[in-house]
Amino acid sequence: MLAASPVARARGVAPGMGFADARAILPELAATDAEPEADARALAALADWCGRYSPFVAADGAAMPGGAASILIDATGCDHLFGGEAAMGADMVARLARMGVTARAGIAATPGAARALARWRANAREPAAIAADGDTASALAALPAASLGLSASVAASLNALGLRTVGQLAGLPRAALAARFGDAVMAPLDRALGRRAEPVSPDPPRMLHAARLAFAEPIGRTEDLARALDRLLAQLAASLARTGEGARRLVLSLYEPDGRTRHLHLGTSAPTRDPAHLARLYAEHLESVEAAFGIDAMALAATVTEKLAPAQPDLDRPRGGAGTGVASRADALGRLIDRLANRLGPSNVLRFVARESRIPERAAIAVPALTAAAPPAAPFAPPGAFAPPGAFAPPGAFAPPGAPARPLRLLARPEPVEAVALLPDSPPALFRWRRVAHRVVRADGPERIAPEWWRAEGAGERDYFRVEDERGRRYWLYRTGGAWHLHGLFG
Numbered sequence: 001m002l003a004a005s006p007v008a009r010a011r012g013v014a015p016g017m018g019f020a021d022a023r024a025i026l027p028e029l030a031a032t033d034a035e036p037e038a039d040a041r042a043l044a045a046l047a048d049w050c051g052r053y054s055p056f057v058a059a060d061g062a063a064m065p066g067g068a069a070s071i072l073i074d075a076t077g078c079d080h081l082f083g084g085e086a087a088m089g090a091d092m093v094a095r096l097a098r099m100g101v102t103a104r105a106g107i108a109a110t111p112g113a114a115r116a117l118a119r120w121r122a123n124a125r126e127p128a129a130i131a132a133d134g135d136t137a138s139a140l141a142a143l144p145a146a147s148l149g150l151s152a153s154v155a156a157s158l159n160a161l162g163l164r165t166v167g168q169l170a171g172l173p174r175a176a177l178a179a180r181f182g183d184a185v186m187a188p189l190d191r192a193l194g195r196r197a198e199p200v201s202p203d204p205p206r207m208l209h210a211a212r213l214a215f216a217e218p219i220g221r222t223e224d225l226a227r228a229l230d231r232l233l234a235q236l237a238a239s240l241a242r243t244g245e246g247a248r249r250l251v252l253s254l255y256e257p258d259g260r261t262r263h264l265h266l267g268t269s270a271p272t273r274d275p276a277h278l279a280r281l282y283a284e285h286l287e288s289v290e291a292a293f294g295i296d297a298m299a300l301a302a303t304v305t306e307k308l309a310p311a312q313p314d315l316d317r318p319r320g321g322a323g324t325g326v327a328s329r330a331d332a333l334g335r336l337i338d339r340l341a342n343r344l345g346p347s348n349v350l351r352f353v354a355r356e357s358r359i360p361e362r363a364a365i366a367v368p369a370l371t372a373a374a375p376p377a378a379p380f381a382p383p384g385a386f387a388p389p390g391a392f393a394p395p396g397a398f399a400p401p402g403a404p405a406r407p408l409r410l411l412a413r414p415e416p417v418e419a420v421a422l423l424p425d426s427p428p429a430l431f432r433w434r435r436v437a438h439r440v441v442r443a444d445g446p447e448r449i450a451p452e453w454w455r456a457e458g459a460g461e462r463d464y465f466r467v468e469d470e471r472g473r474r475y476w477l478y479r480t481g482g483a484w485h486l487h488g489l490f491g
Helices: 006-008 019-025 035-053 084-100 113-122 135-139 152-160 166-171 172-181 183-192 220-244 275-286 328-344
Strands: 057-058 071-073 104-105 126-128 211-218 245-254 263-271 295-307 350-354 364-368 411-419 426-434 436-449 463-468 472-478 482-487
Touching: 035 057, 035 071, 035 245, 035 263, 035 295, 035 328, 071 113, 084 104, 084 126, 104 113, 113 126, 113 135, 135 166, 152 172, 152 183, 166 183, 172 183, 183 328, 211 220, 220 245, 220 275, 220 295, 245 275, 263 275, 263 295, 275 328, 411 472, 426 463, 426 472, 426 482, 436 472
Parallel strands: 104 126
Antiparallel strands: 057 071, 211 295, 245 263, 245 295, 350 364, 411 426, 411 482, 426 436, 436 463, 463 472, 472 482
16 A cells, blocks of 8 residues: 555554555555556646745655655745745645645755654644754754655664664764765755755746735736736846846746646747736736636746847837837837737747758748747858748848849749740840740849758759849849749849
8 A cells, every 4th residue: 555544544554554454454445546647747736836935846756654745845035925934834734725635834944854844743733843044953853763764774773773863863973873874864864954955956947037926815807917917027027127138938827726827928029028018918818817716826937038238219209118128119020029929829920030051942931930039040141141932121131241132022932934045054035924925135144053962852053143124123033954933023
């Protein structure tokens, strides 16, 4: 048996006992199959809910007797939000009890000490056992040596030697204790007393910029949630301003009294710390929140940040956006992208970025607009060297200094044309595109673009010509293997 209920334990049934022996003691005993994976998911969900107390929460992987589990919470700097350590511990135990979870809390300077207090000193009368600051050794002295998480064999050996409490172990000479038991005793003892670090990896990782708010009574109206969000955004913006950063990804966590947690994710196309802009982006998300029992705590964290240098706003701009670190004209497109992406979905709003390729139609790729900055292009494909398929830009915008001009519009795919040239290497004198004939009066070229040798499906060499017909319209054509194609249109 892996675990036993309090009623079964009171009748003599204990974890580790064979089922036949347990049935002999308690004939009416009912048993069910263990589901470790389901237990792990439930513990992870409970740890997620405990994020209402601190951004640093992790399911504890240390083994516990009786099939119980534990969660580690680093409440440093958070307990004052709940009236102190004792009030926070009592609130935690009471809320879990209302959810049907029997819990005991231990509060100490180290994870090992807190774990020992929760498992061995906390009880129904004192559900939250607290070790006074700087008094960890005294708080643990009377606890059994097994409270340090020792193995059963080591604990039995210590008991045979008359070393039954943590205080007795701590009072022994370290050399003698280490010589007899090595790290099997010294490591747990040192971790509990703070002599040796015990790293804990929170899930999710600790956020540098975060704000949280707890309510005396649950709230549920959209207006109340919006006002609470405004307070959180103001705190987060102040935190970001201190480090000169802006948020690119945010998550708003809503904690419900029944143990459920909602996470509302948000992304921006550029770093920002403008509370008004972020509040508008979150407005639609808040309208969709339906909590039967309300929301009793909220937390906002910037999961991805980038440096945000101060920028001079336009002189004719009202003072609403000053201090956000983003100029109004440059910010207008970003704000539009943010609204569209968070309304339609991040994967449905795209932008073109340059990538490493000599071939014009491969020199740009569509990526979600909320992704990070585009990677640098290769030397042979400078950023913006070619217009993205179907895109428009000012004349010369895509031409690097000294390079031949590129067309305003690049077709999504080169279209075959019928062309007549005076000589094999000459530009076309006449070409037919989409059933319309165009007589060429001016031409420039060729400009040879070699294929990408590392691609098996690469085409042959292309000789590009810039041509102008009798009506003054200019085109970008190329010849490869005797066939002609039209690839772009000039303004």
